[in-house]
Structure formats: C-alpha cells, structure tokens
Amino acid sequence: MLRTAASPSVSRHPVRVFEAVVAEVRDLGPHFRRITLAGPSLRGFGVPGPTLDLRVKLILPAPGHPLTPPGAPDGTLQPGWYQAWLRQEQPGRGFIRSYTVRAIRQGPGGPHIDIDVVLHDGPAAHAGPGSAWARNVVPGQTAWFVGPDAAAVTAATPLPEAGINWNPGSARHVLLAGDETAVPAIGSILEALPEHLTGNAYLEVPDARGVLPITTRSDVGITWLDRGGGAVPRGRRLEQAVGDAVARNGVGPGTYAWVGAETGTVGALRRCLVGAGLDPRTSEFRGYWSRGKAGSGANGIPLAAT
Numbered sequence: 001m002l003r004t005a006a007s008p009s010v011s012r013h014p015v016r017v018f019e020a021v022v023a024e025v026r027d028l029g030p031h032f033r034r035i036t037l038a039g040p041s042l043r044g045f046g047v048p049g050p051t052l053d054l055r056v057k058l059i060l061p062a063p064g065h066p067l068t069p070p071g072a073p074d075g076t077l078q079p080g081w082y083q084a085w086l087r088q089e090q091p092g093r094g095f096i097r098s099y100t101v102r103a104i105r106q107g108p109g110g111p112h113i114d115i116d117v118v119l120h121d122g123p124a125a126h127a128g129p130g131s132a133w134a135r136n137v138v139p140g141q142t143a144w145f146v147g148p149d150a151a152a153v154t155a156a157t158p159l160p161e162a163g164i165n166w167n168p169g170s171a172r173h174v175l176l177a178g179d180e181t182a183v184p185a186i187g188s189i190l191e192a193l194p195e196h197l198t199g200n201a202y203l204e205v206p207d208a209r210g211v212l213p214i215t216t217r218s219d220v221g222i223t224w225l226d227r228g229g230g231a232v233p234r235g236r237r238l239e240q241a242v243g244d245a246v247a248r249n250g251v252g253p254g255t256y257a258w259v260g261a262e263t264g265t266v267g268a269l270r271r272c273l274v275g276a277g278l279d280p281r282t283s284e285f286r287g288y289w290s291r292g293k294a295g296s297g298a299n300g301i302p303l304a305a306t
C-alpha cells in the first residue's frame with residue numbers, strides 16, 4: 001500500500017489524471033506484456049488499502065496526433081469528466097481503455113506500477129489502440145492514465161469510485177472466474193486475501209504458457225484452464241469448470257462471486273450461478289471486453305444486479 005504525504009480532502013474528485021513515464025517493458029511469456037509506469041506524479045497515486053482489482057484508465061493518443069488529456073492542467077478531474085471527454089473531437093481526444101494495477105511497489109526514484117496487458121490474438125489482434133500501444137510501447141515514452149488520487153480517496157470513499165469493485169463484505173467463501181484479461185485482477189485479489197477465506201479461482205488462458213505465478217495465503221484453490229492454443233473456444237472451459245463446481249457443490253449461502261471476462265462468458269457464468277441460488281446483488285459480474293466491439297474495455301460492462 002502506498003500513501004502520500006498530502007492530507008486527504010473530501011472535496012476533491014477521487015480520481016485524477018497522472019502523467020507517467022514507461023520505465024520498463026517486459027514479456028511474461030507470449031500472452032502478457034508487463035508495462036511498468038513510474039514518475040514523480042505517482043507519489044500522489046493510491047488507495048488506503050490493497051489495490052485488489054483496482055483499474056486505471058489509460059488515455060492513448062490517436063497515432064500521429066498529440067493528446068489533450070482530460071481535466072485541469074494539474075490533472076484534477078471533476079464529476080462528469082468522462083462525458084466531457086467523450087464530447088471532445090478526435091483525433092485530439094484519443095482513446096480510453098481500462099487496465100488493472102497488477103502491483104504497485106517502490107522502485108528506483110519512487111512508486112512503480114505494473115500493468116499486465118494481454119497480447120490478444122485473432123483477426124482483430126492489432127486493431128485496438130490498447131493492444132497496439134502494448135505492442136509498440138518503449139521505455140521513456142509518456143503514458144497518461146486516470147487513477148485514484150491518494151489525496152482525495154479516504155477510507156470513507158466508496159471503493160468503486162476509486163476503481164475497485166471487489167467487495168465480498170462478510171462472505172467467507174468466494175468464487176473468482178476470469179479469462180486472461182482478468183488474470184491481473186484475480187492475481188492481485190488472491191495475493192491480498194486473508195487466511196480464513198475459502199473458495200475457488202478459475203482462470204482461463206490461451207495455452208499453458210499463459211499460466212503465471214500467483215500465490216495466496218487464503219484457502220482459495222487456484223485452477224488454471226487453457227484453451228489449448230485455440231483447440232477449445234473462448235470461455236468454454238471456464239463455463240465447464242464453474243458449471244461442474246456448481247453441479248458438485250451447489251452455491252453455498254453467503255458465497256461471493258467475482259467474474260471478469262468476455263461479456264458473453266460473464267453472462268453465461270452469471271446465469272449458471274444465479275440459477276443455482278447465488279444472490280447477484282452482492283456479487284460482481286463485469287464484461288472486461290466484448291467480442292467484435294471496439295472500446296468495450298473503456299469502462300467494462302457491469303451485468304445488471306437483478
């Protein structure tokens with residue numbers, strides 16, 4: 001956990017724009033690229049607690065065009081900033097895509113933030129600005145993103161306003177399920193879980209080379225599922241694994257579920273779990289991207305809590 005010396009202020013918007021520098025680019029096998037961000041402004045970044053599934057919104061320039069980041073010159077934002085950003089003209093507006101803070105740690109010269117970006121494959125592999133950025137970025141480049149303003153986020157700030165959706169309340173049993181885009185979030189959550197929590201985490205990746213080291217103190221079992229390099233359709237193994245677990249054990253009262261994946265997969269898992277008795281109002285179902293739909297990863301698609 002990182003805090004700043006600045007004193008919290010309730011009047012400030014909980015998120016702001018940070019201007020960072022790309023400190024390192026490193027491949028974690030063929031499916032993930034770890035991009036490490038640093039810079040003095042990151043001293044003002046953070047939440048009062050573990051980052052869990054904390055997302056940041058990268059603001060990416062349109063190729064060949066200077067970016068006009070949203071907000072005031074000092075990076076502060078006001079409520080409604082996103083709608084105002086949407087009203088800006090392209091190409092100056094650029095693109096927004098959400099990514100998870102996989103880790104925040106002290107590095108040379110101050111805080112460093114790791115973001116693990118999926119090098120997605122398929123016909124649209126190079127189409128998206130997020131994907132293109134990850135493939136081409138080099139150390140020394142500037143990166144802008146919206147994230148929690150440590151001087152504004154207090155223990156009283158609702159976590160979703162800072163970018164954290166993990167909220168198990170008093171649940172003692174959890175079920176996590178995600179595809180590769182949610183591996184950073186599930187990894188970060190698992191590493192923060194307390195010992196007394198039980199449950200299961202299912203992570204679907206393109207093939208065995210997508211399995212990354214994740215540890216947890218908790219009693220949550222980690223199951224990696226791979227699509228055999230395309231032999232199995234996306235989401236199929238996740239749906240099977242969760243379906244089998246539900247058929248074997250049902251969904252115990254007080255279970256908290258957290259699901260992040262392609263939107264269609266999230267819908268299928270939600271139907272399965274809610275059909276088995278899970279209360280969707282106290283669980284988290286979020287489409288991290290939608291097949292064939294550019295920009296769906298700007299905010300994610302929350303699946304209705306009904």
Ligand SMILES: Cc1cc2nc3c(=O)[nH]c(=O)nc-3n(C[C@H](O)[C@H](O)[C@H](O)COP(=O)(O)OP(=O)(O)OC[C@H]3O[C@@H](n4cnc5c(N)ncnc54)[C@H](O)[C@@H]3O)c2cc1C
Binds near residue numbers: 185292301
């Ligand atoms: C809260 C949140 C946290 C996220 N955290 C991460 C993270 O830590 N790491 C990460 O890599 N992603 C993460 N994502 C997902 C990421 O934002 C999306 O995958 C995003 O669409 C990528 O943007 P893009 O510009 O590459 O593609 P877009 O311009 O959005 O889409 C272009 C095309 O690529 C397709 N596409 C998008 N993503 C994928 C994919 N993963 N595989 C195959 N096809 C795809 C789209 O369907 C579309 O056809 C997160 C999303 C949310 C909502």
